[in-house]
Amino acid sequence: MALTATFAGKRVLVTGGALGIGxxxxxxxVQDNAIVTALDVNETALKELKQSLPKVNAIQxxxxxxxxxxxxxxxxxxxxHLVNNAGIGKRHPLLKITEGDFNQTFDINVKAxxxxxxxxxxxxxxxxIQGSIVNVSSVSSVRATKDLLLYSATKAALSNITKxxxxxxxxxxxxxxxxxxxxxxxxxxxxxxxxxxxxxxMYSRNCIRRLIKPDxxxxxxxxxxxxxxxxxxxxxxxxxxxxxxx
Ligand code: NAD
Numbered sequence: 290m291a292l293t294a295t296f297a298g299k300r301v302l303v304t305g306g307a308l309g310i311g312x313x314x315x316x317x318x319v320q321d322n323a324i325v326t327a328l329d330v331n332e333t334a335l336k337e338l339k340q341s342l343p344k345v346n347a348i349q350x351x352x353x354x355x356x357x358x359x360x361x362x363x364x365x366x367x368x369x370h371l372v373n374n375a376g377i378g379k380r381h382p383l384l385k386i387t388e389g390d391f392n393q394t395f396d397i398n399v400k401a402x403x404x405x406x407x408x409x410x411x412x413x414x415x416x417x418i419q420g421s422i423v424n425v426s427s428v429s430s431v432r433a434t435k436d437l438l439l440y441s442a443t444k445a446a447l448s449n450i451t452k453x454x455x456x457x458x459x460x461x462x463x464x465x466x467x468x469x470x471x472x473x474x475x476x477x478x479x480x481x482x483x484x485x486x487x488x489x490x491m492y493s494r495n496c497i498r499r500l501i502k503p504d505x506x507x508x509x510x511x512x513x514x515x516x517x518x519x520x521x522x523x524x525x526x527x528x529x530x531x532x533x534x535x
Pocket of ligand 1: 305307308310328334350351378397428448470472474475476
């Protein structure tokens with residue numbers, strides 16, 4: 290399917306856009322001549338993004354900080370599309386979870402999505418923009434993985450948040466979907482493997498026996514953002530190499 294030029298001149302905000310899946314989404318959008326703003330907390334990765342793609346408006350922002358993030362997103366002005374991609378995934382055995390672990394995971398993976406979407410949608414409605422939003426969820430929204438209780442809980446929440454946002458925003462012509470990848474070859478995933486040799490274990494549930502590439506997730510995100518998905522909303526779309534078939 291040719292998606293080239295679908296995003297020419299469109300304003301797109303991508304959170305966590307400096308590394309991994311977010312960076313692949315930013316790269317694809319820039320190739321399609323979109324006007325891209327990337328928010329990220331990682332200063333080094335942002336510097337590299339600015340050097341390789343100077344047209345991208347790369348802004349340092351810790352999305353877990355409600356008031357700061359809201360004022361940064363307001364200052365960007367209206368956008369046509371939003372990708373809520375920033376997320377953390379750390380191993381937290383139930384018996385060792387602290388309040389700090391809980392707050393950090395939910396603040397980034399859930400609270401920030403609500404805060405940023407609320408701010409973006411207020412501007413969309415004020416400007417009568419019939420935009421679209423993609424949340425980056427995970428197969429963990431529907432599957433249990435050892436020690437991933439907090440992460441999985443946030444992604445399960447995101448599934449319903451996606452549907453409920455779609456319900457609320459459909460009448461304004463704003464679509465909201467989520468993508469649910471199985472393990473993708475990114476710094477987050479490599480960090481979850483206890484050792485590099487253990488990496489194949491991360492995709493041992495896949496029917497197609499390899500990690501998914503960030504570009505492959507980016508393709509799906511761009512499709513769901515685009516007008517080609519005009520009648521798709523409230524969906525959690527799995528890109529999981531068959532992970533959830535068994
Ligand atoms: P990553 O760690 O490689 O990249 C995440 C990006 O988000 C980084 O640039 C990081 O700096 C940024 N970020 C983290 N916390 C932030 C904060 N507080 N404020 C702003 N930016 C912040 O991770 P990834 O694998 O590319 O993950 C991206 C999304 O995809 C996440 O929501 C993750 O849960 C989801 N996901 C990843 C996988 C996988 O296997 N990698 C699978 C399913 C879903």
